[in-house]
Amino acid sequence: MEKLKLAWRRASGVVIAAFIVAHTGALIGGAVNRLIAGKEYNTIDHAAAGLLTATGTIQRWNMFSPNVGDWTYAPTLRLTFGDGSREYIHSPATPELPYLTPERFENNDATAEELAMRWKFHIWDGRRSKLDSRITQPVAGTWQQATTYARWQLRKYIEANPERAKDIVKADLLDMEVYFAGEKPLPRRGLWYYEAVYPQVDPLWPEGIETTFKRNPPVEENGAHGAAVP
Amino acid sequence: MNPIRRASDLWLKPVRAERLAAFRIAIAMIVLIDTAISLLPDAADWFGVEGAFSPAQFEAWRSEWMRWSVLPIDASDGMIQALLLLLMLFAAMTALGLLTRVASIGMWILLVSFHTRNPHILNGGDTLLRVATFYLMLMPAGAAWSIDNLVRARVGWRVDGWVMPWSLRLAQLQIMIVYFATGLEKLRGFEPIFGGADGAPGTRLGDWLSGEAVHKAISHATLGRMGWLVEDWPWWIFAPLTWATLLFEVFFIALVVWRRTRWYALAFGFALHFGIFLTMEVTHFSWTTLSYYLLFVPAAVLMDMAGKETGSNVQRRYLVFYDEMCPVCKKSKRTLERLDWLKRMSFADIHDRRIAEAELPEVSYADMLREMYVKRPDGSYFGGFKAFRAMAPMLPLCWPLIPFLWLPGVAWVGKRVYAFIARNRFKFAKCDDEFCSLHLKLLAGKELDEEVIRQVVELHEKRRASKTPA
Numbered sequence: 001m002e003k004l005k006l007a008w009r010r011a012s013g014v015v016i017a018a019f020i021v022a023h024t025g026a027l028i029g030g031a032v033n034r035l036i037a038g039k040e041y042n043t044i045d046h047a048a049a050g051l052l053t054a055t056g057t058i059q060r061w062n063m064f065s066p067n068v069g070d071w072t073y074a075p076t077l078r079l080t081f082g083d084g085s086r087e088y089i090h091s092p093a094t095p096e097l098p099y100l101t102p103e104r105f106e107n108n109d110a111t112a113e114e115l116a117m118r119w120k121f122h123i124w125d126g127r128r129s130k131l132d133s134r135i136t137q138p139v140a141g142t143w144q145q146a147t148t149y150a151r152w153q154l155r156k157y158i159e160a161n162p163e164r165a166k167d168i169v170k171a172d173l174l175d176m177e178v179y180f181a182g183e184k185p186l187p188r189r190g191l192w193y194y195e196a197v198y199p200q201v202d203p204l205w206p207e208g209i210e211t212t213f214k215r216n217p218p219v220e221e222n223g224a225h226g227a228a229v230p
Numbered sequence: 231m232n233p234i235r236r237a238s239d240l241w242l243k244p245v246r247a248e249r250l251a252a253f254r255i256a257i258a259m260i261v262l263i264d265t266a267i268s269l270l271p272d273a274a275d276w277f278g279v280e281g282a283f284s285p286a287q288f289e290a291w292r293s294e295w296m297r298w299s300v301l302p303i304d305a306s307d308g309m310i311q312a313l314l315l316l317l318m319l320f321a322a323m324t325a326l327g328l329l330t331r332v333a334s335i336g337m338w339i340l341l342v343s344f345h346t347r348n349p350h351i352l353n354g355g356d357t358l359l360r361v362a363t364f365y366l367m368l369m370p371a372g373a374a375w376s377i378d379n380l381v382r383a384r385v386g387w388r389v390d391g392w393v394m395p396w397s398l399r400l401a402q403l404q405i406m407i408v409y410f411a412t413g414l415e416k417l418r419g420f421e422p423i424f425g426g427a428d429g430a431p432g433t434r435l436g437d438w439l440s441g442e443a444v445h446k447a448i449s450h451a452t453l454g455r456m457g458w459l460v461e462d463w464p465w466w467i468f469a470p471l472t473w474a475t476l477l478f479e480v481f482f483i484a485l486v487v488w489r490r491t492r493w494y495a496l497a498f499g500f501a502l503h504f505g506i507f508l509t510m511e512v513t514h515f516s517w518t519t520l521s522y523y524l525l526f527v528p529a530a531v532l533m534d535m536a537g538k539e540t541g542s543n544v545q546r547r548y549l550v551f552y553d554e555m556c557p558v559c560k561k562s563k564r565t566l567e568r569l570d571w572l573k574r575m576s577f578a579d580i581h582d583r584r585i586a587e588a589e590l591p592e593v594s595y596a597d598m599l600r601e602m603y604v605k606r607p608d609g610s611y612f613g614g615f616k617a618f619r620a621m622a623p624m625l626p627l628c629w630p631l632i633p634f635l636w637l638p639g640v641a642w643v644g645k646r647v648y649a650f651i652a653r654n655r656f657k658f659a660k661c662d663d664e665f666c667s668l669h670l671k672l673l674a675g676k677e678l679d680e681e682v683i684r685q686v687v688e689l690h691e692k693r694r695a696s697k698t699p700a
Binding site for chain 2: 016020023024027028031034035049050051053054055056057058059061062063064065066067068069070071072073093094118119120121122123124125126127128129130131132134144145148149151152155156178180204
């Protein structure tokens with residue numbers, strides 16, 4: 001029995017030692033490699049990342065570095081209705097401000113008073129801010145984020161306003177960059193990241209919207225695009 | 231000592247389990263609270279089929295590298311909510327130390343699964359939390375402050391609170407890497423700028439080296455809690471804090487490894503992260519980072535806070551020496567008694583030389599007249615401001631103050647404030663008998679030489695005699 005216990009202790013010791021060496025090697029090796037190689041991925045990165053991903057400990061520590069940045073993201077969904085009117089769906093993290101429409105950004109006609117307006121408080125909207133930032137900086141392999149975001153926002157709008165659903169002709173997702181630091185007066189400009197979703201072409205257009213519009217022939221009939229999901 | 235032996239001891243020599251238990255409780259509570267208030271209410275939006283990260287995206291994301299998740303691709307909203315509730319249950323069990331190993335494994339599996347399901351809502355704090363649950367799963371974190379221990383003791387198993395430290399060392403190494411890697415990344419601030427605010431390309435010093443980073447971070451339009459408040463302040467006001475943060479991150483390893491600077495480093499880090507929590511909306515990042523700090527706190531301090539050592543029924547008590555003839559000192563004693571909710575302090579009059587000399591033979595009568603002394607259960611003792619700082623772990627109301635008492639410079643100020651009050655106590659005091667007045671007169675502004683001490687002793691004897699019934 002004693003021999004068995006000793007053998008067990010030795011075997012578990014070897015396993016633990018091997019794990020410690022592999023894990024710390026991946027952690028330190030990966031971190032050092034990234035510092036040397038920068039953003040370029042190489043063999044060491046692959047090996048380290050594979051091991052760390054499997055244990056859920058994949059990481060890259062570069063918070064607010066090398067620079068904090070001078071702007072933030074304000075994604076806005078612009079809904080266009082059959083009568084030509086428009087409505088803007090802002091993120092709760094970047095709610096409506098007078099100059100925060102694509103048209104005002106294009107015209108660059110905001111007054112000094114308007115530009116001085118800010119979002120006042122940010123309490124418990126960190127997850128939404130992070131999601132908003134991912135529209136222009138999606139993680140690898142998820143380039144569809146803008147489309148998914150537009151559909152998701154649209155679906156929520158339709159749930160809240162079912163009576164307006166069938167009047168929606170188009171949904172544009174626009175991301176506006178708002179500068180909050182730099183020389184005065186604060187320069188602001190929109191970096192347009194554009195994603196349009198149409199009921200006629202989007203196979204995942206939210207349910208509950210008829211794909212036939214007063215001024216648009218149904219897509220299914222002319223066969224130009226895929227049919228919408230019923 | 232042989233370096234191989236030292237390295238072996240570092241990873242294998244048993245240590246107290248209280249640090250692991252504190253880490254376990256902190257991390258599990260963060261998982262529990264964060265899941266309850268930031269994930270569960272928006273479960274369908276974050277993880278649902280019709281949410282902000284589509285099943286197709288999830289499938290593509292999961293298929294790369296060695297990512298995994300126990301969540302089905304088309305999990306219904308009800309199933310998502312049920313699994314989040316299960317995650318909360320595991321977190322609660324981990325915090326309580328109920329089936330700790332099983333619960334912490336369950337917590338890790340579900341947290342990794344949800345993080346893989348939607349990586350777009352995660353920040354650095356989430357990564358650190360997920361990594362913490364991995365280490366927690368490896369740790370014997372239920373060896374102290376747990377229901378498991380109560381059960382073990384009930385069935386007669388040995389409960390001594392000593393554990394192998396290798397998982398603790400891994401977690402300590404983890405937070406060191408976090409700071410060091412972040413610090414070095416911040417030093418790489420010489421990258422070309424492709425179109426700054428004026429659209430012109432060029433190079434410039436990065437925000438951290440130039441000193442602008444903290445100002446930009448706290449005035450951030452979406453991450454700053456109230457960025458507009460400081461947006462118009464000159465950036466250079468925050469420049470010292472920017473550089474101090476940079477130095478702290480780069481030298482964190484040396485600062486926490488060296489015992490003499492460890493408390494100061496942890497205190498500075500606490501102030502830094504508490505400041506981040508107050509000024510920036512980065513979910514639980516600050517609290518998760520600070521949870522790792524518990525892994526560096528001496529077990530004796532944690533045992534003092536708990537009141538006893540795991541596996542022992544002996545209460546850890548502090549012995550406080552005070553001057554019974556000084557009204558200010560008596561008032562301080564009464565205040566301490568009121569703050570001592572857990573009744574772990576004993577008090578002794580410094581004029582009772584028999585006790586004083588037996589308990590603290592190295593401390594002279596004159597020293598005790600100058601300042602209050604406290605003796606800890608491990609035999610160490612402190613005077614003046616340091617005594618107050620040492621007592622803080624015994625006083626629950628003072629626990630939030632502990633990190634601030636260790637901030638660089640606080641001891642310097644604290645000692646002087648204490649010395650000023652001690653020197654001038656006769657001015658603040660209201661005596662209700664002649665002995666008190668005479669006592670304070672003897673102490674006021676004089677060197678406490680042998681003659682003064684002889685007079686104090688004499689006075690004390692007279693006072694005692696006057697109070698003894700004939």
